[in-house]
Amino acid sequence: MNLRQVEVFRAVVTHGTTARAAEILNISQPAVSKMLQALEHSIGFPLFHRIKGRLTPTAEGQLFFREVEHAFAGLVNLRGAAARIRDYGSGEMRIASLSAFSNNLMPSALASFMAKHPNIAITFQTRMSSVVRDLVSCGQFDLGVVADEIDKTGVECRPFVELRAALAMPEGHPLARLDVVRPADLDGYPFIALSPEDTARQHAEAAFDRAGVKVRTVLETPYTMTICAMVATGMGVGLVDPLTAKMFMGRGLELRPFEPALHFRTMIILPPHRPPSRNVEAFIEELEAAAAVAV
Missing domain, CATH: 3.40.190.10 (Periplasmic binding protein-like II)
Structure with missing residues (x-):
């Protein structure tokens, strides 16, 4: 099974005939039929009932089509992500923070950053410091702000704000x-x-x-x-x-x-072995600027 065969299968189901699928994909009708046969042979079950020259998806074919649609939705997202990266560098940024800064430093830094980088899609979550650490260490998030009691193995740490209790x-x-x-x-x-x-x-x-x-x-x-x-x-x-x-x-x-x-000490943490993007460094600058004003 290869992506082109799956694409042909999707086109036949979506447009109803091999002739229309061939037209959409800009290939010959015999090529469409050949790829469908190869796909069925590869996966081990029939995808269509063939009755008087018409193709109707089998029950298994309908289930397979459902999964194909999920996969193609993911491809569409990949194309969008590639376009954002091409046009704006890293087209999205994922940030997590301890709750103490979610109503003061983070809104200020995010507002300033987004005004300068309006095309960057940002995900922001407030979590406990230990959870933020886990999200960053496994690479799911690009940057975290945490209290200093976290396990520091598996993340890059930078000192951030120190507040007297x-x-x-x-x-x-x-x-x-x-x-x-x-x-x-x-x-x-x-x-x-x-x-x-x-x-x-x-x-x-x-x-x-x-x-x-x-x-x-x-x-x-x-x-x-x-x-x-x-x-x-x-x-x-x-x-x-x-x-x-x-x-x-x-x-x-x-x-x-x-x-x-007594002091509350915090850190900025980053994923290990991965240089931060220009956007992440730019956001850190905004975060530090917000802290300089607020503290």
Whole structure:
């Protein structure tokens, strides 16, 4: 079986006769018949009922045609991708990011990039850092932004944004009277924590241990945005990055500096053994420019 035989089969089913298929494909009618016979011999079952010179697809032929249509749809997509690559370089870009930047840095960087590169098709997904790492390491995505606790094997890493943690609290909370919050100040207050694997949480727990404080954790989440949302409802207090917390300021949440200094560190990751395209490098520039303004 070869692609030309399959193309002939598709043309006969689509147009109804070998004569019309031959005309469309610009070959002779005997050539059409010969290729159909060769295809049937190759796959091992008849594709058509031949009754009084007319061809009607068999049940198996109809099933095979369905699969052929799927395959040709893929070829159409390949032609489109080739055209985009020819005209615009890499015609698409796939980006994944941790959620902390999905409502601030990413929209700003994407808007700026797309204004300069309107013909690049972009796929953007927000995932946990470990999932982003897996998507990039296997080459499904071209670029990822992750927290620094990920397994760094199998990806190329570049340092990105470092944000000092602040304590988020409901508006009017007793801790809002303090200029700086320290571990001992959290004693007795309900605490909303990041996931245990988060390095910022690990450093926070080390600070609590040094101060002899055992915080009362009421909820765990991998997302600082979720911490902010929960804090704004009055559920408790939590350590967050101030960039994510900005959108909650004035909406039930206050921030205070936290001592000792703790940091959220992030990285840009790229697939291994594959130089980034010009478009990926251009987007990284936009991302870094957005971070320089926001941080």
